[in-house]
Amino acid sequence: MTDTTPADSPPETASEPDTATSRSGRIGWLGITIAILFGLFYVYDLFEAISNVVGVTSQITLYNEARAVVKLGPVPIPWVWLVIDVLLAPVVFALAFILGRRKRAVLKVLLFVIGLTLVAATTLSVEALA
Numbered sequence: 001m002t003d004t005t006p007a008d009s010p011p012e013t014a015s016e017p018d019t020a021t022s023r024s025g026r027i028g029w030l031g032i033t034i035a036i037l038f039g040l041f042y043v044y045d046l047f048e049a050i051s052n053v054v055g056v057t058s059q060i061t062l063y064n065e066a067r068a069v070v071k072l073g074p075v076p077i078p079w080v081w082l083v084i085d086v087l088l089a090p091v092v093f094a095l096a097f098i099l100g101r102r103k104r105a106v107l108k109v110l111l112f113v114i115g116l117t118l119v120a121a122t123t124l125s126v127e128a129l130a
Contacts, residue, residue, distance in 0.1 A: 027101055030105050031100075031101065031105070031108060034105060034108050034109055034112065035097055035108075035112075038093070038096075038109075038112035038113075038116065039093060041116055042089045042090070042092070042093040042115075042116065042119065043089075045088075045089040045116075045119050045120065045123060046086070046089040046090060048123065049082075049085040049086040049088070049089060049123065050086060052082060052085060052126075052127065053082045053085075053086060056077070056078070056082060057077050057082075060075055060076075060077050061077075063075060078129065081126045081129050082126075084122075084126060085122075085123055085126040085127075088119055088122055088123065088126075089119050092115040092116075092118055092119050093112075093115065095115065096111045096112050096114075096115040099111055100112070
């Protein structure tokens with residue numbers, strides 16, 4: 001009987017781990033460090049959004065009190081835009097983290113920068129609408 005395997009190919013061993021499957025579930029210290037550093041910027045945007053909720057509602061309340069003296073109708077508080085503004089930073093951060101967890105460090109940074117740009121632009125738009 002002749003062997004059907006070519007002589008050039010090395011025999012398969014069960015002791016060699018598959019590198020693709022062993023790295024698929026790990027994030028690593030560099031990925032965690034990148035996420036924490038960009039997380040600080042996202043937390044700042046979240047803090048801005050929360051302070052906008054407090055500031056915009058108090059300003060509109062004072063404005064409505066002044067309009068009531070002159071017998072004008074009240075201006076509604078834009079709750080939908082304010083809630084969107086509060087939810088935007090954590091949702092975009094989570095998406096960037098999930099999408100970038102198996103990527104190289106440069107692509108992780110790029111995802112976080114794109115997400116931060118999206119959050120900043122949308123926050124400015126929400127502030128203009130509110």
